[in-house]
Amino acid sequence: DIGRGDITSEAIISSSSCGKAEIVAEEKGTLAGVELAKEVFRLVSSNKVEFSYSLKDRDILVEGEPILIVKSEALNILKGERTALNFLSRLSGIATLTKKYVDLTHPLKIKILDTRKTTPNLRLLEKYAVKIGGGFNHRFALDDEVLIKDNHIKACGGVKEAVKRVRRGVSPLKKIEVEVDGLPQVKEALAAKVDIIMLDNMSMEEIKEAVKLIRESSKGTLIEVSGGIDLVSIVEIARTKVDLISVGQLTHSARSLKMSLNLMES
Helix, strand or coil: CCCCCCHHHHHHCCCCCEEEEEEEECCCEECCCHHHHHHHHHHHHCCCCEEEEECCCCCEECCCCEEEEEEEEHHHHHHHHHHHHHHHHHHHHHHHHHHHHHHHHHHHCCEEECCCCCCCCCHHHHHHHHHHCCCECCCCCCCCCEEECHHHHHHHCCHHHHHHHHHHHCCCCCCEEEEECCHHHHHHHHHCCCCEEEEECCCHHHHHHHHHHHHHHCCCCEEEEECCCCCCCHHHHHCCCCCEEECCHHHHCCCCCCEEEEEECC
């Protein structure tokens, strides 16, 4: 963000000028990323910085109240301002949205998972924010677990053959999950004795039928639902007594929270 220097601030503010600033929440939410914001200020100031006040990740933000108070050279504070706010706003937005999903489904004992639909180079941080909001992480990368998706099934001609090839080529210690789009594939996945069946983009009636079929056929198989999940539909889906619901919105559609950094009188 700094480039060759903050030409505006350097023209206006003395390099020896000490500064104090507070980062303030401009709306309610769940805080995530405060230690990352601190690290930004440590880097731009070569560790010549103090934090006289700080909230912690998972704290509930109150509009108008401070999140972090920073003391350093004024130039350093302004150099780190936008990057620190970007991290805080983005990660807190994800944590806040995740908490909404988690709170809605908590009475039903459903686990809310994220997906790999993350911002390039920010996956670790965004998945961290999901955990701060009370959610769980799905795969971080393709080598985490086996997930047979629609294109894999198309490539080899069916669920049975896809599972057969995985069992031949992947460690038996890895669980096998299959993404299915209808009852015929649900039956194939059950016959293949997979560990997790993901019901993808299925209607509510199809989900109910699939859950009934799976529960009657295999008590040990976990059921996951994904595709088009939002805050309106999630409670009805959770009431079908599935085990997991993965929500792409947590990372690809979360709105950044509004925050600001304001210089204070020393």
